[in-house]
Amino acid sequence: MPATLLLVDDHALFRTGLRLIVQDHPDVGTIAEAGSIVQACELRLQEADLVLLDIQLPGMSGLDGLRLLRQSCPRARIVLVSASMAPDAVRESRARGADGFLPKSARGEDILNAITLALAGLPCFPSDGAPAAADGPQAPALTARQLDVLSLLCTGKPNKVIARDLSLSENTVRVHVAAIFAQLGVNSRSAALLQAQRLGMVGLPLHGGY
Incomplete structure (x- = not known):
């Protein structure tokens, strides 16, 4: 079950x-x-x-x-x-x-x-002696327009709607999304959303520009 x-x-x-x-x-x-x-x-x-x-x-x-x-x-x-x-x-x-x-x-x-x-009823703890990262993962340096695309992507909007909202072509949005995935080290929208939340990159204001 x-x-x-x-x-x-x-x-x-x-x-x-x-x-x-x-x-x-x-x-x-x-x-x-x-x-x-x-x-x-x-x-x-x-x-x-x-x-x-x-x-x-x-x-x-x-x-x-x-x-x-x-x-x-x-x-x-x-x-x-x-x-x-x-x-x-x-x-x-x-x-x-x-x-x-x-x-x-x-x-x-x-x-x-x-x-x-x-x-399965098994414990799942990391090693007690594992060192913690000093400052945690760092947010990648995205362009202002990539941050705009990321903000809308994290709300669940598809490329077509993002393109309309930002007055861009769908192809341009696809290029930005691919660049964002590469910078975040992910390969899906759900993973990008989670990684952006971890790095404090969500809820950002729109910037404009290319």
């Missing part, structure tokens, strides 16, 4: 990007979303098999809300998700009883592998 997943993160855009990745997992069926521990508990998803839980949440953190979610989703494996890869964060997650830990910088294939492990 396909698994039921619950995504808990206060950033709707990140949840959207994560959903686009996890929905491709062959063992995943229903995907529910919540923006906080309170919302997650109110869903009363006792049938949930896996929860991907952000550590930094408003009101109550993922670490502090772990026990409440255990009560609300008694059969679920709970994997904590964090923007930090600091060894202390990994150790604290394990100490609080989490079943795994995922950095938000994880690649799509790593996220899918973690889901496979978690659903």
